[in-house]
Amino acid sequence: MFEVSYDGKLGSAALKQVFPKVMEDLLNQDERVVYLDADLMNSIGMGGFDKTYPGRAVDMGVQEANMVGVAAGMSAEGKIPYIHSFAPFVSRRVYDQVFLSVAYAGNNVRIIGSDPGVTAAYNGGTHMPFEDVALYRAIPGAVIFDICDAVQLEQALRMTKDRYGLTYIRTPRKQMKTVYGENSRFEIGKGCVLADGEDAVIIASGIMTAEALEASRRLKDIGISAAVIDPVTIKPLDEPLIISYAGKTKAVVTAENANVNGGLGDAVASVLSVNEPVILRKVGIQDEFGEVGTEEYLRERYRLTPEEIVKQVMEAVGKKRERV
Structure with missing residues (x-):
C-alpha cells in the first residue's frame, strides 16, 4: 500500500537525519541488531551511537x-x-568479501552504500560509484534497493530487518524530493505505479524517480501519456508489472543514477528481450567515469534530467508509431 505525495519540493529532513532515527528504533527493539561503520558515523548521523550502544554500534x-x-x-x-x-x-x-563471506557463505547482512552516483558531488570520481548496481546484480540472491526519498529509506531499513540474506541499500544522504506519503509501505520485488499512462512507461529508480514524475507531467502537456513505475527493488524486479506495461505501451524508457551497462536499464532489457520485445531507451550514465562538481552540475553533465527523459520518451513513442 502506498500513496504518491510528489509536489516537486524537497522533503523536510535530510536522509542522514532519518537514518539514525530508524537505526535507534531498530537497536532498541531487537538486541540482535548491530551497526558497523567505516569511519563515517558522523557523515550518516550516527555519531555517538558507539557510546550509547557499546559493542553493538562500532566504528571499524x-x-x-x-x-x-x-x-x-x-x-x-x-x-x-x-x-x-x-x-x-x-x-x-x-x-x-561481500561475495564470499556474506552471499556465498549464506550469511545475513544489510549493506548501506550512501551517496551513490552523482550524489557524491564534490567527492568526485573516486567516490562516485556508477557500477555498484551492476556488481550487486551479479551476486546470487542479493536484494538491491535504490532509495528515492526519506519514506522509502525508512521502510527499506525496517522491512529488511527480518529478511535473511544479503541486502544492498544505495541511498543519498541529503534532502530528496518527496515521492511517497508517510504511510506508504513496500514489498521486495513489487513495483509501484506512480502515474498511469498509455503511450509509454518510464521505469525509474532512486533520484530519477522524482525526475520521471516531472517528465510525465511535461509529456502530458504535449499530449503524450506516460506511466511511471518505481521498481522499489532493482533486484528482484517486478517482472509481471514491467511486462504488463511494456505490452500496454510498446515504448519503455528507464532512468537511473548508475551505469546503464549492468544497471536498471539492462535489468529491464533482460526481462523484455525474452517476454515482450518493445522499443527501449535508457537514461543514465552512458559508460563513463565520475567527476567533481555540484550535484546540479553533474545531473546536467550526465543528462539525468526530466528534459532527457522527455526527449527519450518522445523518441521511443515516435519510433513505435513508425512501426504501426
Missing part, C-alpha cells in the same frame, strides 16, 4: 573489507548486522 575505521568480514561473523553468531560506508567502498572495494 577505514577498513571496509574487515568490516564486511566482521559483519559476516556476527551474522553467523545470530546477530542482525547493518553496515555503512560511502557506496564505492561497500561495492567495488569489498566485492570479494
